[in-house]
Amino acid sequence: MSHAELDALDRRILQVLQEDGRASNVELSQRVHLSPPQCLRRVRSLEERGVIRGYAAQVAREALGYPVMAYVNLNIDREHFGRVRELEKLLGSFPEIIECHCVSGDHDYLLKVVARDLKSLSQFLTDRLMQVPGVDDVRSMICMEEIKPPSALPVD
Incomplete structure (x- = not known):
C-alpha cells in the first residue's frame, strides 16, 4: 500500500479513527463531511486493503x-x-x-x-x-x- 493510494478523504478518515476508534459511522461521516453510506464504503475499503488492521482499546x-x-x-x-x-x-x-x-x-x-x-x-x-x-x-x-x-x- 503506497501513500499515493490514499486520498485526502481516506487520510481524514484515518485521522479521525485514530483519535476515536469508537466513533459511529454517522459521527465519522459528519466529521469528514461524507454521507454515511460513502463513509462506510471507504472504511470497509481501508479495512479490506489492510490499511486499517483492527480496532482495540488502549489499556494502561x-x-x-x-x-x-x-x-x-x-x-x-x-x-x-x-x-x-x-x-x-x-x-x-x-x-x-x-x-x-x-x-x-x-x-x-x-x-x-x-x-x-x-x-x-x-x-x-x-x-x-x-x-x-x-x-x-x-x-x-x-x-x-x-x-x-x-x-x-x-x-x-
Whole structure:
C-alpha cells in the first residue's frame, strides 16, 4: 500500500479513527463531511486493503499489574538462521512480549516486554527467553519513565 493510494478523504478518515476508534459511522461521516453510506464504503475499503488492521482499546499496562517495561535486544545464533521463522513464532507466543521487531544494526530483534516486577522480568529473561534454542545474546534496558505513549500515525 503506497501513500499515493490514499486520498485526502481516506487520510481524514484515518485521522479521525485514530483519535476515536469508537466513533459511529454517522459521527465519522459528519466529521469528514461524507454521507454515511460513502463513509462506510471507504472504511470497509481501508479495512479490506489492510490499511486499517483492527480496532482495540488502549489499556494502561499498570492497571493490569504490569508496571515494569523493558526493551530487550536479542541476537540469534548464526547456526539457527535456518529456523528463524520458527523462532519468531515462538517469540510471538510469549504474552510478556508485546512487540517484536526484526532490526538492523548490532542486534537481530528488538522486543518490548512487560512484567509485574523486576524479579518477574529477570525470571522471564533467564528461565524462558534465554532457554529458547537459537537465542544467543539478550540485553535488556528497563524503561524508567514513558515520556510519550503510543500515539496515532501522522496521516499527512
